[in-house]
Amino acid sequence: MSGRLELQGLRKSFGGVVATDDVTLGFEPGTLSAIIGPNGAGKTTLFHLITGKLPVTAGRVLLDGAEITGLDRREIVRRGIGRAFQVANLFPSFSVQDSLAAALMAHAGRTAGLFSTFPPPDVQRQAEEVMELCGLTHLSRTEARHLSHGDQKLLDIALALALNPKVLLLDEPTAGMGPDERWRMIERVYRLWEARKLTLIFIEHDMDIVFKIAQSVRVLRYGAVLAEGTPEEVRRNPAVVEAYLGAEHAL
């Protein structure tokens, strides 16, 4: 099974600020992991180093044993690192189905021929499959800009999935949602992880969600790994309780 992600001695500094400090972590194929930590701990920066949005100061990123550090962002996506794009910003007046198709074709470097049907049947099939997985089928004709906040996020995830990632990175998939929408979203994420068997890594501030669904939890603080383990191990770790969780979530 593929989708093993390894981070070796990753470091990122912005002038005097060390945002990522010697991070070494491994993510096994098909696992579901959460990354948690206080504000400014370096969670988003870590994702940017994996996806190539930011160049690393030092260290390596390996996907299934092959180094991807420093590759072009598109190439990193092509190799199998997926992340959620903001699709509704890309194609606001396209329907869900057409925006997925357009993004898929742009990714593959294809254009619609003058006399061909749009979208071509293979792209249409891919779009339908990911819409189904993300629960968007009933909204396929709705313009992206008219979707609810939660459905826009699902559309972003749908596009990431359409590009067939081995590893999917989700940065706060439930941000800005009310409690009900949050749980609906996370249930959807959990189901698509089960269906696709990919390596899923998500950043999340809601500890109820983290401890309910994550198989393993990695805790960052000041850019460095403070702890890692099962939800239970992390909740019993005094350093994590003191630095981040507080008494409410401790075991």
Ligand SMILES: Nc1ncnc2c1ncn2[C@@H]1O[C@H](COP(=O)(O)OP(=O)(O)OP(=O)(O)O)[C@@H](O)[C@H]1O
């Ligand atoms: N482009 C940048 N230039 C300068 N400093 C940056 C830049 N991006 C991030 N930082 C700094 O790096 C540190 C880590 O930021 P990062 O956004 O990765 O943290 P985070 O854990 O994702 O935080 P949050 O939970 O608030 O989203 C912070 O001190 C931040 O101010």
